[in-house]
Amino acid sequence: MILLDSVTKRYSGDAEPALDNVSLHIEPNEFVFLVGKSGAGKSTLIKMLTKEETPDSGKIIVGGIDLDYVKKRHVPGYRRRLGVVFQDFKLLPRRTVYENVAFALEIMGMSSKDIRKTVPKVLELVDLLDQANKFPGQLSGGQQQRVSIARSVARQPKILIADEPTGQLDKLTTAEIIDLLCKINDFGTTILVTTHNENIVNNLQKRVVTLKKGRIVNDQKNNGIYKLDETPVPERPARILQAPGHALRRPLAFERPRMVVQAPTAKEEDKIEKVEAVKKPEKIETKKEVKMSKALKPAKEKKEVLKAAAKKPSAPRVRTKTMPSMTVRTAPKKVKIAKSNVI
Numbered sequence: 329m330i331l332l333d334s335v336t337k338r339y340s341g342d343a344e345p346a347l348d349n350v351s352l353h354i355e356p357n358e359f360v361f362l363v364g365k366s367g368a369g370k371s372t373l374i375k376m377l378t379k380e381e382t383p384d385s386g387k388i389i390v391g392g393i394d395l396d397y398v399k400k401r402h403v404p405g406y407r408r409r410l411g412v413v414f415q416d417f418k419l420l421p422r423r424t425v426y427e428n429v430a431f432a433l434e435i436m437g438m439s440s441k442d443i444r445k446t447v448p449k450v451l452e453l454v455d456l457l458d459q460a461n462k463f464p465g466q467l468s469g470g471q472q473q474r475v476s477i478a479r480s481v482a483r484q485p486k487i488l489i490a491d492e493p494t495g496q497l498d499k500l501t502t503a504e505i506i507d508l509l510c511k512i513n514d515f516g517t518t519i520l521v522t523t524h525n526e527n528i529v530n531n532l533q534k535r536v537v538t539l540k541k542g543r544i545v546n547d548q549k550n551n552g553i554y555k556l557d558e559t560p561v562p563e564r565p566a567r568i569l570q571a572p573g574h575a576l577r578r579p580l581a582f583e584r585p586r587m588v589v590q591a592p593t594a595k596e597e598d599k600i601e602k603v604e605a606v607k608k609p610e611k612i613e614t615k616k617e618v619k620m621s622k623a624l625k626p627a628k629e630k631k632e633v634l635k636a637a638a639k640k641p642s643a644p645r646v647r648t649k650t651m652p653s654m655t656v657r658t659a660p661k662k663v664k665i666a667k668s669n670v671i
Contacts, residue, residue: 329487329518330354330377335386337372337542346372347383348542354520356486359513361529362522364539365556370522373539374491377520378412379403391486408436411480411488411517415495417472419464425451425475426460432479446482454478454508470501474508481512488512490521494528502528526554 332352338345347369354360362370375381377390379398388395391409398406419428429450433443451457454474464472473493480488490509494502506528513519523529529536529552536552538545546555 329356329358329391330520331387331389332373332376333387333389335376335383335388337376337381337383345384345542347376350386350539350542350544352537352544352547354518356518357513357516359510359519359532359534360521361532361534361536361552362520362539363524363529363536363554363556368539369542370539371491372542374489374520374522377489378410379406408483409485409487411483411485413473413476413480413488413490413493415492417464417476419472419475419479421464424461424463425456425467425478428464428475429479429482432482436483450478450482453481453511468501470497470504473497473501473505477505477508477512481517485517487518487520490519492522492524494523494525499527506532529554 330352331354332350335347335350336345337347350369350373362373364370372381376383376388376395379395382395393406393409395406420431423431426447429447430443433446438446448457448460451460454477456471456474456478459467459471464475467475477490477493488509493509494505497505502525509519509521510532533551533553535550536546536548536554538547538555540556548555
């Protein structure tokens with residue numbers, strides 16, 4: 329829903345940046361407190377989300393919208409998608425409570441018929457329906473803040489940003505405003521609240537993000553409490569295992585650190601042997617496979633015999649002396665001549 333990736337903002341004339349490499353991710357329907365001392369960077373972060381300021385570097389995505397591509401002429405339309413509650417209320421003094429809420433809906437282009445249906449429901453939500461015809465000057469501080477919240481919620485935004493909404497209120501009124509924000513959060517709205525009130529944060533135990541000198545020093549995602557004096561957590565470098573007898577060399581700017589893999593210990597070798605010793609379950613042959621194997625056995629045996637015979641070394645050939653070939657001359661046969669044939 330809200331994503332800040334390595335956001336940095338520095339104002340001219342300041343020795344330190346207002347935001348220094350801030351990365352934050354807020355999920356949909358989440359209630360988040362942003363705490364820190366004055367000058368820690370809370371207001372600057374809110375101005376980044378509302379597009380009042382632009383970061384020097386980094387990426388900001390709000391409700392699926394990349395703020396790098398939101399041009400100046402589109403900023404008013406983008407802000408209408410958000411609900412923003414300010415510490416000083418920012419109400420129109422010459423308009424009644426009803427008209428202040430209706431004005432926000434008129435800007436969105438809502439019809440007068442829909443406005444007449446929506447405004448009473450919103451005023452009932454903030455418990456100001458009986459004060460609809462009064463002007464802001466006739467209301468208390470807590471009531472004026474309720475009007476401000478009603479004006480922001482009337483447009484049904486997915487994200488509600490409250491910048492010190494209880495800074496000018498007493499304890500009882502503060503508790504009422506926070507209860508109202510929790511009720512809005514139950515309807516599915518993502519809420520980001522900046523505050524210095526320790527009691528509110530500790531009582532609700534929501535997610536608490538702590539800023540210090542422009543950096544996020546603590547992010548308690550569950551059961552958060554109010555903390556200010558935390559030091560930034562340094563990034564853990566990659567673990568490099570040192571080979572015996574060799575000193576680690578500091579890598580150059582263009583090199584990656586070399587990883588040295590240690591040999592497995594005795595326990596790890598035992599585990600490997602146990603895993604290898606586990607036999608796979610034997611395959612159960614069906615009746616057809618048994619018949620086929622029986623039919624193929626003689627052919628397999630013949631092949632094995634022929635292979636074995638081919639592998640055996642042949643006996644050495646013995647040369648024997650043979651008699652020289654002799655030609656036998658035979659005398660020609662005598663032909664007997666019968667006397668009767670002689671003339």
